[in-house]
Amino acid sequence: MTLRTGGQILVDQLRINGCDRIFTVPGESFLAVLDALHDAPEIETIACRQEGGVAYMADADGKMTGRPGIAFVTRGPGATNASGGVHVAFQDSTPMILFVGDLDRADRDREGFQEFDFPAFFGPIAKWAARIDDARRIPEYVARAWRVATVGRPGPVVLAIPEDMLRDCVEAADRPAVPPVAECPDPGAIGALFELLKDAAAPIAIVGGADWSPRAAHHFANFAVRHGIPVAAAFRRQDAIDNRCGVYAGQLGYGPNPRLQQRVRDADLVIAVGARLGESTTDGYKLITPDHPGQTLVHVHPDPNELGRVYHADLPICADMGEFAEMVDDWTDPDLVRFSTGEDAHREWLEWSEPKPRDGVKLDLGHCVAAMRDKLPANAIICNGAGNFSGWWHRYWRYGPMPTQLAPTSGTMGYGLPAAVAAALRFKDRPVVCVAGDGDFLMNGQELATAAQYGADLLVILVDNGSYGTIRMHQERDYPERISATTLANPDFVKLAEAYGGQGWRVETTADFAPALDAALAAEGIRLIHCVTDVEVITNQTTISSLRGKS
Missing domain, CATH: 3.40.50.1220 (TPP-binding domain)
Known part of the structure; x- marks a missing residue:
């Protein structure tokens, strides 16, 4: 055996297990890993803009491949930003491994810079959370993490990796790839x-x-x-x-x-x-x-x-x-x-999923979904986060064979765009659509920069009603006409798409949607259709006035 750094050993274990992509926001706490990735061209490193996007992309990649999605973030705020994605992976039963760069072992328990107890923090929302203190045991920990993430009910594993441990030069025996386990029914x-x-x-x-x-x-x-x-x-x-x-x-x-x-x-x-x-x-x-x-x-x-x-x-x-x-x-x-x-x-x-005419609705999202059905193939991947906007696609879209839906069962906002970036990188020959609300999109809209950097080809359908719509709906139900904290002032989303090197179209009527969709599908790269809707038309079944008992 030859001497290797802990970072090199860790990257070698990922390679052995078939990892071909990681998602990260780089941190000084795992520079040794980044250095080893420089010499591992078979593993593509995707630099994201926020650790929430990192974890959501890793979750989406795990959903699509059935292998653990791999994420690297740094300690403290990096880890806490990524915790939402760990929770998604836990509730969605998605295989995922999150590596968290940690402070030097000798400085532990002094409340050093960005220090906290990662196993204690992540334990309740992960299948297993641990710390690797000995570089010689990295193959053992990675093999166990791979097994835990995939066996039984799949889910996330979190491993803290101290900075000085990753720099240690040691001899370590690699472990073979972890084979899948399939239990036959009785x-x-x-x-x-x-x-x-x-x-x-x-x-x-x-x-x-x-x-x-x-x-x-x-x-x-x-x-x-x-x-x-x-x-x-x-x-x-x-x-x-x-x-x-x-x-x-x-x-x-x-x-x-x-x-x-x-x-x-x-x-x-x-x-x-x-x-x-x-x-x-x-x-x-x-x-x-x-x-x-x-x-x-x-x-x-x-x-x-x-x-x-x-x-x-x-x-x-x-x-x-x-x-x-x-x-x-x-x-x-x-x-x-x-x-x-x-x-x-x-x-x-079939009858339920066919949109019906709605009087007095300027932009009818049901018919927009129907237009998408006519123009997109069955293998299109639809990605969304949380919000009442998603109800139109849940009801009217007709999903093809998996994976064609990336949506968090945990109901997290901000998931759709990172998931769409991961899907566009994983399936470059398939249409990828992010469906987002205005509040939902702006939670991780900065990942358009990641899409642009890596040449992701994706379409965003952004539904803008100037409101946190689901909360507004519940607010009107429980406290009619007492609006508080649910109104949003939004940017010009078309200009925002253009700022990231993409193209955008503003749509205010049902008749305008199909031509905008045609133009978007004829283009490449980042494309965004900004659908301006009325907050009074809150879902495909409910209006604000009906919640107030006025209709």
Whole structure:
């Protein structure tokens, strides 16, 4: 073995495990890593503008690849800025590893410059948080981090890396790449599932979440179509199966189809695959209650700790999602009668997802989404953060095979643009669209500089109602006509796009949107369509006046 710095050893472990891209805001606390990356051209280093953008990009990259998204930030404010992305990765079950440069080991516990206890800070929002104090153990820690981030319910790992440790020159044995672990389902459990299906009158499946993959999507869609089972997507998991699938029933979460909600209430058998059945998907644990009297619950999840954690499962199945989906796809049972409810549910979703004319609305976002459907291919990747603007795309966009949706189930604002940058770098041959609200966009709008620097080709649809719209909606509901802290004064977003070397179009009417979209799709690089909307038209179902009880 030869002597290497800790920074070199760390970069070598990333290379061994197939890492091809990292996201960072550089810090003096990990200069040894940056120096080693200089000699690792197979790992692209993306310098971002704020650590929140770093962590969101790493989360999005993990969602798209199924491998840990890799982020490097410095201590103190760098780490705390990145913590929002760690929380997203935790709630979204995304594999991610965040490396945090730390102060010298000898200075610990003196409240040195930007010091705090990283394992204690990140422990509650990460699967594992630790510090590497010995450069010779870097291969061990990285291998463990890779395994923890990907096994069972995927999630984020945080490793603090002291500056002086990274400069140490030591001998260390590299560890081989961490192989994937796939737990096969028990055939007896699959047989029990089919027995429950034979006894059911109105089954429904809810899919998407931890460990979901294109393989799982393909095989589960085959299974559901063959048996006529309606398939609903968990909140912001709308690409869990291709929406063109003949039994796709729509998404659960905020603003779902009431007829889909009623199907879930009427179901005598619920098959949850990958989903945790969290608060958003279950409408505050009311659509399906944790004890679900009168319903049988089959809960399939890759992590045994999730089974029975909140929901009583009549049939818990711990398995890799791809392995489970392939086994049910291959399983044959000649006594199982095909259900007709799958096609019925799909027809209801098609009707629900078709925008209807709205009188008196100058810029109708539903019809803007329909125009996008006509002009963008099924493999377009739609990225969004949080805000009522997202409801139009959740309802009217038709997502293709995954990955085509990058959206945080944790409801964080500022996610869409960093995710779009990561997607544009990962899939250079596919259209990437960031959909953002005005308040949402300005939380990480500076990452347009990152997009420009690395030649990212992306389109931003910016919905500007001059308000924190979701909070305004709740404010009007609870405190009518008492507006406080929800009004925004915004910049000229077209000029802002131009300042980053892009192009922009301002749209104020529905008729103006399609021509602007045509022009944007004919261009390259950063393109932004600034949609100026009326705050009174707050969602695709609600107006401010109706919240005030005036209509």
